[in-house]
Amino acid sequence: MSTAAWSTDAVAAHAAAAIGVDPQRASVTFLGAEPIDVLRFAGAGVSDGAASDGGGSRLVFVTAGASRHPMADPADLNPAPVRGPRAELVVRLTVTAPDEQLRNLHRSMAMLAATPMVEGLVLGADALVDLGTPLWDGAPFTAVLLDGDDLEPMPLPEPADPVVFLRAVPITANEAAWVRLRGAPALREAWTEADIDPADPRRVAATLGG
Known part of the structure; x- marks a missing residue:
């Protein structure tokens, strides 16, 4: 596959077509790694697959750059140069003020998206x-x-x-510890039982039992 077959512009166009609005775009560069773009979508066309209660604005952030290369286990001495899983990250939030409490989120998303390149992580559902x-x-x-x-x-x-x-749902340090101990489904069950909306940036942490 030629480098022309993949670009951050292609990811941006794909996401914009699905979401229905044009994004704002920021690029983050880390030493020794290729740049990661973070796309910010806001507007009535944004949907996260959940019913909207009209209580806030939907924001969707999408990375573009993590999928330049397939992810591979660092223990694999001969990773496939073309085949293999490729992923980008999505953060969906419902906010009362579009920029409230979100300063530097784009940089954190770029850091998360760079972990396959920098740390050799293979990103997938239920990963922490x-x-x-x-x-x-x-x-x-x-x-x-x-x-x-x-x-x-x-x-x-x-x-x-x-x-x-892959949707990246923000969680607290205590919730992360719970995932390590009990697994991702247990945390999602705790959210459901407590009627917690994980897309709410002001939400409280789940109360986790022993």
């Missing part, structure tokens, strides 16, 4: 990725729990695998 620092200024959330997202995979020319989109 912990930065250990607030995802945005003043946020109580320091990690994300990955799940499937409503954005359809973006096909690439064969033999490359399509780019899948």
Whole structure:
């Protein structure tokens, strides 16, 4: 597959077509890694697959750059250069003020998206990725729990695998510890029982039993 077959512009166009609005775009570069773009979508056309109660504005952030290369286990001494899983991350939030409490979220998303390149992580549903620092200024959330997202995979020319989109749900340090102990389904069950909306950036952490 030629480099022309993949670009951050292609990811942006795919996401914009699905979401229905044009994004704002920021690029983050890390030493020794290729740039990661973060796309910010806001507007009435944004949907996260959940019923809207009209109580806030929907914001969707999508990375573009993590899928440049297929993800591979670092223990694999001969990773396939073209075949293999490719992914981008999506954060969906419902906010009362579009920019409230979200400063530097784009940088955290770029850091999360760069983990396959920098740390050799293979991102997938139920994976926990912990930065250990607030995802945005003043946020109580320091990690994300990955799940499937409503954005359809973006096909690439064969033999490359399509780019899948994984929803990155912000979680607290205590919730991250719970995932390590009990697993992702247990945390999602706790959210459901407590009627917690994980897309609410002001939400409280789940109360987790022993």
